[in-house]
Amino acid sequence: MNAAMIDLAPALPEVFLFVAGLVLLFLGVFRERDGLSVVNPLVVLALLVAVVLTIGADKGPVLAFDGHFVFDDFAAFLKVLIYVTAALGVMMAPAYLADARMGRFEFPLLALFATLGMGMMVSANSFLALYMGLELQSLSLYVMAAFQRDSTRASEAGLKYFVLGALASGMLLYGISLVYGFTGTLSFDLLARSFLVGEGAAALPAGAVVGLVFVIAGLAFKLSAVPFHMWTPDVYEGAPTPVTAFFAAAPKVAAMGLVLRLLFQPFGDWAGQWQQVIILVSVASMILGAFAAIGQTNIKRLMAYSAIGHVGYALVGIAAGGVAGVNAVLVYMAIYVVMTLGTFACILLMRRHGRYVEGIADLAGLSRHQPGMALILGILMFSLAGIPPAAGFFGKLYVFLAAVDAGLVWLALVGVLTSVVGAYYYLRIVKIMYFDEPAEAFDTMARPELQGIAAVAAVLVAGFLLLPGPLLSSAEAAARALLP
């Protein structure tokens, strides 16, 4: 016990974030007037420091906290992605918060603690750690969703998220208890080993399988995969836009990382058992994400269905399995968060006469008033639709290739067909921006952080083809760490 307590080095980024969170909390309380404007940049800074610490740490893999915590290339890849994404999400928020008269310093801190939870999630090496990280993240997110207390819409969204999230947590816990009951351990390492030895090696105990299904259901809720997606459109639409932007990016990466580690490490030898569930969820997500998005008029709601669809595509990679599959999922998620952040940065720039608007029709004729923004959003939409040479195409390509190589041709086919349907609503936005009669112009705002993020996202997405190496190689290393 003593030895484990002393060896905190593998968790250094998380420890730093935790300490920073506490310090900034104090600071915020003392700076009541301009708390947000002081704390927000410091939170961004703290997250970036965590990124540096993560990159610099020894990627052993090394264990900590008595084996409940693991740090390896896989965790490092996801943590860098999560911390950067979270930092950008926090960076986008304050202007909107100030405009909506809810510029309180708690917001970035909640985001910080949620991010800390995500960091713990992807490093979890036991069900206990998994649950802790997940709840730390979820509780922070519930509050963020309901952050706009004086808006019924936002409060409703927060409440829905909380109630359904509690239900999902219940499922998760019940599943964990079943697994524990039938195997006698919560540790991933022990689980993996206990299955390999002994007489039951050929078949998992039925109770453990049921438990695993419950756990997958609980995690699918976080991923907003069908049929556990129902909260997504309402919360995306109801929550303040910066919150939605935050929801759409980092937590998805963390949940996906968690699912990957859970399925490939302790249950890696039982792929035949869980593959069917993942395929089912994946197909349902792809189809619903493609079809339900048609006919949406609110762009945030559209992005919710878009998220559902994209999670479905990523799950195709998990179903495919192997290093290629995991690699494809990681690449997909990385590209996805870039596209999502860029798009939400554009959505945050949609303000007319001092009020933020969210209708797709409000984008009409954007190319006439703000050609730059229309171009950026157009590139992002092409990428989300998966049209070459944008990055989104390659994300889908790797996933589908992995599926084909794994013999899941029909699954790849479903993915391609739903992509075609999905292309309709992404390209419709392009059409509205470029060919419809112009609506009134948006307010001209000097928001360098938003404009910068949108432009960088567009450049990354459009230029991925030119320099895909760094992302592909680091994802490859992460995938190999997960599947030694």
Next chain:
Amino acid sequence: MLYVLLVFSPLLGAVIAGLFGRLIGDRASQLVTCGLMGVSALASIVALVGLGEEPFKVPLFTWMAVEGFIAEWSLRIDALSVVMMFVVSCISFLIHVYSIGYMAHDASIPRFFAYLSFFTFAMLMLVTSDNLLQLYFGWEGVGVASYLLIGFWYTRPSACAAAIKAFIVNRVGDFGLALGIAATWFVFDSIQYDVIFANTAKLADTELLVFGASFDTLTLIGILLFIGAMGKSAQLGLHTWLPDAMEGPTPVSALIHAATMVTAGVFLVARFSPLYEFAPTALALVTFIGASTALFAATVGLVQNDIKRVIAYSTCSQLGYMFAAAGVGAYAAGIFHLYTHAFFKALLFLGAGSVIHAMSDEQDMRKMGGLWRKLPITYAVMWIGSLALVGFPGTAGFFSKDAIIEAAWVSPNALSGYAFWLLLLAAVLTAFYSGRLMFLTFHGDSRASREVREHVHESPPVMTVPLLILAAGAVLAGWFGLVMIAPEGEFWGGAIFTAPINTVLEEIETVPAIVKYAPLGALILGLGLAWLFYVAVPGLPDRIVAALRPVHTFLTHKWYFDELYDALFVRPAVSLGRTLWRGFDLGVIDRFGPDGVATVTLASARRAIRLQTGYVYHYAFAMLIGLVVLLSWYLFILRG
């Protein structure tokens, strides 16, 4: 080098005027195209004068070489191609110059000249081709140019319709030609003329099995090639496009639809004389179609009132003469007529253009009359052209046409008698409609409105000089060309092949006097009748028309060819298209394809959206049901 210059300078002119016409302006475009055309014409004269060497080739480069199939680009220079180049280049040059005046008020002059020059290039490619594929290239090139020029005034619906008609009717013929080329390749393993011509004798009387039926090899190829020639040369059956093609500007009618392109078919038959000489059945068909066309077109020409249409039907009829000549074995006489005809028919068309120009674009002869005082030069050259056409002694037409009629008399061809009498009758009719044209247009009292009458003026020199040159040609071309039908055939140097038993040209010398003077009698009869009808007793035509109402209606409806084709091909094709469009495309493909998919997608989208009720308990229910479904799947299906 001379020949490359000859063939390619029109192309250069077309490219410059076509691509940079707007940049360099109207005047420069005219100068460039006419100048380069002049170079080509000069080169053709030099080539003709320098003729006498053995036939040879000017290789350019290899087009394609695929396992035994070799197509080269090279210019075949022999007497036949040199004569054709001379006709094409010189007349084209004169018409280019004439067009400067005629098209002076047009809005898109560079485009016109670019098309004209491009046409000339394609025609030169056609006549100098050394293999069938190169011929096909030129063949299609002139077709495209013809299409573009007929539809030059594309804002007129009638011009567009005429252009499309010309193109489509020509496709029918071109299909025959393409099949002929394929058959040639199949039989000879080559499309090079040298190889084909060297082997025709061996293949005489062999048979080819097609779809279970056996055909004489050379007859089949000959007929297929002739179908191509019929389309391009507007022979009976595929002639319907030529009169409509008069929608194009008059210089176009003169160049393409009188002097050059329409004679490509005759050229093809003459070029393939080494093949046709061994295919008597095909020759009989050529004779039959040629003679029938000559008479048919002449009868229709009798009742036309549009000055250009009269000349158009006359062209059709004269082309029939040329084919008949080739058919009876007198290829040289056919080419000789082609060459003289090019001069006097271009002259007639350009003269008609001059008249139309003077009459403020009026083309109806019933509204003309008495123009000879106002348009003395045009009047004079038109008479020269008409006399040449009817074969007045001493003019160009006299030599060539008489040769054809005599050849028909002496030929051993099965249908030569048929041809002789039809051609003779057609000669009477030719004289009659030519006289009618001249008397109606230039003699008698003016029937034009006062306004038009006051504007009547002789054309500027840029138009009359080419007319005068062509008039000189219409008189003198016959004398210069007499060597072409010399019995020894030395002039052709083997370019036109005649079998040893084919002695038509020698026998011409020996025809009885009655045959020799028959065309002259036909001429006097025809012109006399025309004089009687339209000058001496002006009321006579109406009375005759009233007496022979059905005949007249039959003729004014051009033997009902257009109506027949409309009912046989156009309507069924349109209704088939409509049925496929409405029934198949809209009804099946669209309904179950794009539209169907879109409808299903939209309906699915609506249903998917309706799932999202907004009630928390619905959402929770969905999650639980989902969980149950997954568990059931697991426990009952996967684990059995």
